[in-house]
Amino acid sequence: MAPRYVRLALALGLLVPTLTACFEEPAPHEAIRDFLVGWESGDFAMAARRADADEASVRKALGDVGLHLDAASLRFKLLSVTRDGDTAKASFQAEVDLGENNPLWTYDSMLPLHLVDGRWKVRWSPSVIHPDLHEGERLAVKVDPRGRQPIVDRFGDSLQDEDTQYVAQVIPVQLSDPARLCQELAKVTGFAQDRLLSRILSAPPTDAVPLATFGRAKFNQIKAQLDRIDGLQIVDVKPPVAPKSPVQIVGRVSAVTAESEQQLGGPQRAGDTVGRDGLQRAYQDQLTGSTETRVIVLDTKTWETVKELKSWPGRKNAPVRTTIDSRLQRAADLAVAGTQPVALVAVDAPTGQVLAVSTKDLDQEKDALAGKFPAGTTFSIIATEALLKAGLDVGQKIPCTADRTVGGARFQQTGVTSSAPTFEADFAHGCVTALASMARRVDERALADSAAAFGIGAPWGLPLSSFSGTVPAGTTDAARAKIIAGSSVRVSPLAMALVAGAVRAGTWHPPTLVTAPSSPDPETILPKLPSPRPLDAGIAAELRSLMRAGVATGSARAAAAPGDPVYGVASTVTYVEKKERSQLSWFVGWQGDVAVAVMMRGADPAGASSVAGAFFSGTRKDF
Template sequence: MAVHARVVRAALALGLTAPLLAGCFEEPSPNDAVRDFLLGWQTEDYAAAAARSDGDPAIVRKTLEDVRLQLDAASIRFSIKGISHSGDTGQAGYHAEVDLGENNPLWRYDGVLPLHLVGGEWKVRWSPSVIHPDLRPGQRLAVATVPVARKPILDRSGNPLQEETILYVAGVRPAKVKDPGKLCEELSRVTGFAQDRLLGRILSSPPQDFVALATFGRSKYAQIQDKLAAISGLQIVTDNPPVAPKSPVQVVGRVTAITAEAEQQLGGPQRAGDTIGRDGLQRAYQDQLTGSTETRIVILDDKSWRQVKELKSWPGRQNTDVRTTIDSGLQTAGDHAVAGARPTALVAVQASTGQVLAVSTSGLNQEKDALAGKFVPGTAFSIVAAHGLVSAGLNPAQRVPCSADRTVGGARFQQSGIAGLVTPTFQTDFAQGCVTALASLARRVNGERLTGSAAQFGIGSGWRLPLKSFSGSVPSAKGDAAVARVIAGQTVRVSPLDMALVAGAVDSGTWRPPVLVTSPAQPTPAAGSAPATEPQPVTIDTAVNAKLRALMRAGVVSGAARAAEVPGGDAVYGVAGQAVQTERKQRKALSWFVGWQGDVALAVVTENPDQGAAAAMAGAFFREGRPPT
């Protein structure tokens, strides 16, 4: 009963109708012969298929088996298009769908089975044309692939952000391999690649072509070099693709040779370029950088291996380079400014566009910390708080005491270093980063207005980059204590990129979402994922912004950010902030600088109790850097 059910299901897959299965045709009839031949071929029961042909059973069995190997087919399925006969001859049309695997589309074609009566029984008249109408004696099928080199990631000027590195490619020329099965068994044992996938690549490729089977980086190759050399017939060639990342290394990302684990994910030991992005933009834009391999189904002469005919081709998906907004000159300036420092992150953006120009770190990760870090901004948040306060009517010339200690709504704030000044103006408090003065203004603005100001500067707006990023968060604040903590930046969380965009907004008068890649705009989205909705630019009120600019100029001319000034250069605007961040019960003193020079807006945060430490790095950056082109 179970056997009968399997036959019925398989026959239905072949497109046979119920009357045929019910035996409405009396023998001799060609229907059963056609069904059994195609069903045996489809299910790899080659003996059953051979029994329904007039050819030598051994030859038919081997030929049908070889076809699957020559195509490295994951599956072959058939449907019957029609059967006709007259007297003792006839023919059947069939439709074939061959799954070539390796992320290729199905190869679909139509074939014909010639039929005739042999001793009162219908048989398929055997010849290579049974496999495909264009196949002749002395010929075979093969799958020819044309790998495409990985495209580069470029800076804003079109220069590659990678250098050449050496890769070792293990492969074969099938015609020179005496025992492909043994070679693949040994290579699988050494590398972990699936033996059947390796063998399928060899048997399906044109015999004279070099077939790459596995690729290794320098360190991995050094580990297994001797074992690879012991595999008879295996050849090692070197390749020098430009995949070693330049700065910013963690933003650009690293590229590695495909591993056995990646093979399982990608469907085979080969993919265009034989490389895969491990992190950064190399990973985010893997599909665009590699495209997909061009694949052709061809007929070869068995002796000369000359191509006789091309039956089908797929050009593959074209790969493209990825153009970023990184300015290599400013990137170098950023790297020099933070070199050797305590854990530090520096992000520079173009104020007029929001384009990311440089991402430099020391002891921190460029993606996880500079773009996606969640730092306490402390008094660096005074830029956003000042927007809320000025919008609520505060005059920067108003006198606001800067005391050593202040309690607001039960929350205590302490300021060291500048206590004892003659009652300063709010502008002086801002320039010096006086946290007690800032907190004391909690009753001049409510939490809703502060949240609204933060939103105008993109904080918490949910903007996205192709890499991990954080747009910031501001808690809802009710009550004087909660509002004071927000003004003082103690309960706010931001990334350095957040604050660079804040500086850019005050510089240009408009907040803009960040841009890291200009072409293609976004990586290929995952299947079923919704497209990201980017926030729109926000224009800052002109009168309010003019006061913010004056405050930030004072921060450099007479405030705690004096170290950022560049004598003889364009004016620098900014604020030096202090914060304390507690992580895993460890308190870290942070120094911030947020400001700009010309069209370059900058944020620097460093683990340093010296309030002016980040401003000094900003000054070094501005002195060496140059405007983006």
């Protein structure tokens, strides 16, 4: 309080020389100073002593201003002083911080003064507080929070279902002891007692004032305690906040708690919701917007609004439109059900838009979008692009041996079917020994360029965590062999789905998950996405032919499905994760314009391909 007192006192003190020089004593400036400084600093007794009315009444009226406005602070700036004999007028500007993330409310008012027994006094009336306030009236703040907007799929359909929440509210005029109610509610909920009370005192007394909102589990836990609070009403509401699939991408929503209120930088109001994860968290500000706030004058007898003094519309909230295709998402969910831990990502090949993300016992964001896994021989799609540029003939015979050492690195292959297959057959069956043997036919720069052409390592700007992949240096034959075999590279299922999409479309496209709004934060812009990268048309056609063989005659046969031909490659890879030996199976390919990557934990070489086949078959059904 002291700094503001000194600040205002000094500001008013600057006028003393002028006032003293122009006016005969006694001058009104001390009365003006004491009244405004006392009001601003909360020393209402000092201010009341400078009024010509009952001091207790003035103290209460000035104290009620902050309560009725739920004001964080009040500040005053003296504008001018005029005197006419035994009367004077002081014009001042009031600056009221209403909190709740609203702008400051500023208005001009006036102090009428007159001499009373040789002392300057403020001629008291409610208009001193505000020019439009009269006897029998009071100020109030009316809020109108907007409901949380939905996250929608590419067709505009909501990705949330209704969920029951419970709102603890009061009607202020019906309360005999608001302070006691707030004390009891604060003990149960952890919300600050003074904040709860200020919401009650600032609201129109006949309005329902929500104080706290609870989810079903929390409400059931504390229901008995809430029932014992006299005057507290519980109403249930059904906002559409329960996430549909893909649940971890959409994200969960919860009512604001005492803890989340502090994290959000509050103050938040009951009924507000906070995104806990996924897009609900990333787009919290856009989905919730802000509360519309109005300062009004109330008739204290009828509690009807006499006049609106100021309003703030609040920031507009808006839905978040995603690229998710709910029909394909259902097909993906059915395909992964009942399997080993698995992640499936489907993208639109011509655009890179994410169509579906489904997992079982893996995380949709941390694993499917942002996981860092070895790609196995599915990475040969990228390596083959470099080899074709170097002049590789896919009809060339390259032995698929059970064991091969390249530059000191050992590779092993199970299920060898022929001692002298062509490269096309090696590619289709994912023969790691044959592919690794190609390390001397391509240099480090060529492999790096091909990886970049397929977006590996590209800077993505998704609103959720994602991983575009890494390729180590290929300075030795062994290092390049490991890259071609996919054992040393790290990719996410999303990255590999985009690789499949690039071969299908002839152009690599960066991923898109949200089409509106353009950024999770209105004040910042996501890093610019890399531009689409066209592939050489002839090489893309050759890759498509190789990937068709992967499903027609190769190790990805389990991915075959009715309808358009399925293209793809399959792979198994063994690696060490957290000091434990782990195995993955992969499928990377497409049907029509839907490109997918499926990654399954376990040693079943057909596991991922089978999930892909179930997905493609499921997309033919009429859900």
